[in-house]
Amino acid sequence: MNTPDTKYKKYDDKSTSEEDGPLLFFNYHEFTVDDYNRMKYESETEGKALVVTHFPNNDTTRWSDEYANTRIVRVPRIFNTSDESDIVPQFSSYILGNEPAAFTEKGKAPATKFSPIGVYQGEMFGSSSRTPLVPGLISEDCFLEIIANVNRYLKDAFNPYSFWNFKDNVLDMFSGTLYSKVFCAFIRESHCKRKLDDLERYVSQEVNLKLLKDAPGVKVISPRRTGYLSVCITCFYRSPWDSNIAGLGLFRPSTMAAIS
Amino acid sequence: MKARRGIAKERPESEDSVTTRNEALWRKIFFNWLITDPCLLIDEHKEDAKHLKNYQVQNQEGLKYVFFCGGRFKTIKQKPINVLTGVLLVAPAVLFWIFDAKWLCDHISPSLVVIFTYIWFLSFSYFVNASTSDPGTLPRNVHLPYKIDDESTKAPEEYFSTVSLPYKDEHTPVTVRYCSTCHIWRPPRTSHCSVCNSCIAALDHHCIFLNNCVGQRNHSVFLWFLLSTVTCCILLAILSFVQIFHYLMVSNSEIKTFRESITKHPVAFLLAIYSLLGLVYPWMLLLCHLFLTSFNVTTREYLSNYQTRGTVYSLFTSFNPNSTIKSLYLNWLGKPNGVSLIPMRDSYTRGDMRFEKVNPLQSFTV
Numbered sequence: 001m002n003t004p005d006t007k008y009k010k011y012d013d014k015s016t017s018e019e020d021g022p023l024l025f026f027n028y029h030e031f032t033v034d035d036y037n038r039m040k041y042e043s044e045t046e047g048k049a050l051v052v053t054h055f056p057n058n059d060t061t062r063w064s065d066e067y068a069n070t071r072i073v074r075v076p077r078i079f080n081t082s083d084e085s086d087i088v089p090q091f092s093s094y095i096l097g098n099e100p101a102a103f104t105e106k107g108k109a110p111a112t113k114f115s116p117i118g119v120y121q122g123e124m125f126g127s128s129s130r131t132p133l134v135p136g137l138i139s140e141d142c143f144l145e146i147i148a149n150v151n152r153y154l155k156d157a158f159n160p161y162s163f164w165n166f167k168d169n170v171l172d173m174f175s176g177t178l179y180s181k182v183f184c185a186f187i188r189e190s191h192c193k194r195k196l197d198d199l200e201r202y203v204s205q206e207v208n209l210k211l212l213k214d215a216p217g218v219k220v221i222s223p224r225r226t227g228y229l230s231v232c233i234t235c236f237y238r239s240p241w242d243s244n245i246a247g248l249g250l251f252r253p254s255t256m257a258a259i260s
Numbered sequence: 261m262k263a264r265r266g267i268a269k270e271r272p273e274s275e276d277s278v279t280t281r282n283e284a285l286w287r288k289i290f291f292n293w294l295i296t297d298p299c300l301l302i303d304e305h306k307e308d309a310k311h312l313k314n315y316q317v318q319n320q321e322g323l324k325y326v327f328f329c330g331g332r333f334k335t336i337k338q339k340p341i342n343v344l345t346g347v348l349l350v351a352p353a354v355l356f357w358i359f360d361a362k363w364l365c366d367h368i369s370p371s372l373v374v375i376f377t378y379i380w381f382l383s384f385s386y387f388v389n390a391s392t393s394d395p396g397t398l399p400r401n402v403h404l405p406y407k408i409d410d411e412s413t414k415a416p417e418e419y420f421s422t423v424s425l426p427y428k429d430e431h432t433p434v435t436v437r438y439c440s441t442c443h444i445w446r447p448p449r450t451s452h453c454s455v456c457n458s459c460i461a462a463l464d465h466h467c468i469f470l471n472n473c474v475g476q477r478n479h480s481v482f483l484w485f486l487l488s489t490v491t492c493c494i495l496l497a498i499l500s501f502v503q504i505f506h507y508l509m510v511s512n513s514e515i516k517t518f519r520e521s522i523t524k525h526p527v528a529f530l531l532a533i534y535s536l537l538g539l540v541y542p543w544m545l546l547l548c549h550l551f552l553t554s555f556n557v558t559t560r561e562y563l564s565n566y567q568t569r570g571t572v573y574s575l576f577t578s579f580n581p582n583s584t585i586k587s588l589y590l591n592w593l594g595k596p597n598g599v600s601l602i603p604m605r606d607s608y609t610r611g612d613m614r615f616e617k618v619n620p621l622q623s624f625t626v
Contacts, residue, residue, distance in 0.1 A: 160594030176385030
């Protein structure tokens, strides 16, 4: 059974972690569920926990159609790609479900795509860490390109060793923070803010417009809205009669029943 | 005649209604803009308001923010010790300018007054910034694992565990924890402040003298505040003692004794004592934070590690770069200010999940 016990042990001190082997990265947003409605035969799902890999879209307003009709896939923060990862937010560039400690079916090769086996809270999930997003809705290259660019913009913005950030801080120090309160507010924004605005423009104008053409229904949420805590990518539910949306897409269980 | 009487009767009513409208407008400006406690907002259509700003809305219980000047400044609903700190900062400067500045300009140099004024201005400005700006508050409800209407659903057990992820190598961990109050996976060094009831990035401590948290966005300002206050106290003490003992430095002084000097310059004597007393606590804090920042350790990390690992090892956390200069640079000059992650002055959209009331995630135990 793919249980979370080995990934979620409490590490009290270094010696404990060394005895348990090296630390492996995984998507900490996912969780497992044992009690679910099975979609396949009992023998195929016996001993398998459902891995919840997509979530309600809490990045929109509560009573909107988008909240009712979209799901979100979350790309987690990663901390071993930069020494200053507490200052510079960086996101995992592993394909979702391909992380070193991702859930896979015991005794089988790692899953290559999202294969639902059960229904939980009215949504379909599989028994591995694979999400419907990649490669179902967007290609691996597209996903990696988006994450790499987001990471690059964030590194430019928050790099503490950047001359421009150093200059902004020194001017702030000698002006009693009037530089950031007055000059940056009314004349020219700080380097960090400008780079973060560039990131917002990249996501809203380059990425989302491209996805509108290539993968309708898939959209990257504004990173500032999520507090740079995760990259949230929404997926619209697909109508079974909609031939414009390619890929596996997401089906509501009720629509699957209608098809079958 | 009748028409004039009709006009004469209308005047008191229109004046009353205008007066009432003006009063209502001033009350709204005062309570909705100048000082805004979201719980006391004056708005008849608060429930359905499309014109509110984010800082005017508080659906979540337990938040204690009060905003000023249209959400530009904020403080916490606690004992206003920061007002006392402000008074302690302003009062000696005012006394100096009124009583001693002219004597220093005439007898020594105006540049001393200018230098003191500049350093005092820095200190006061840092104080206002550190006590009223956003310390790095993280948005709420971003990582809610279920739909907001499904709160009775069993919460995932994984969200109550400590997750260790690799940092510099596979054996150096950083910990990520889920905040069941804010419903977010907290990055390393982020902590939930129980006073502010919010998660703050790189929380150092909640300062009662500032009535605000010291976190990622205002940590360097806090350090500059300590340094400038100590410098200001030392400078004020020196200037005051120079004024008091000036009779010993000149040959033709009218003052002959110490008693005569302090009788002639009582405020200088008072300021000398005041600045020496006022130097003690900021100086100790400055030394403490110099020590901690030279290891790139926050106060909270040091105190929590001290309990489990003892004095020496509590300084060597995962984020210690093993270089004093690098650590000092990162904390004093390196970290960019970033942006506020909760845009308080943006227009409020009804149903925005970041401002909705969601009960804390609870684990079901059998």
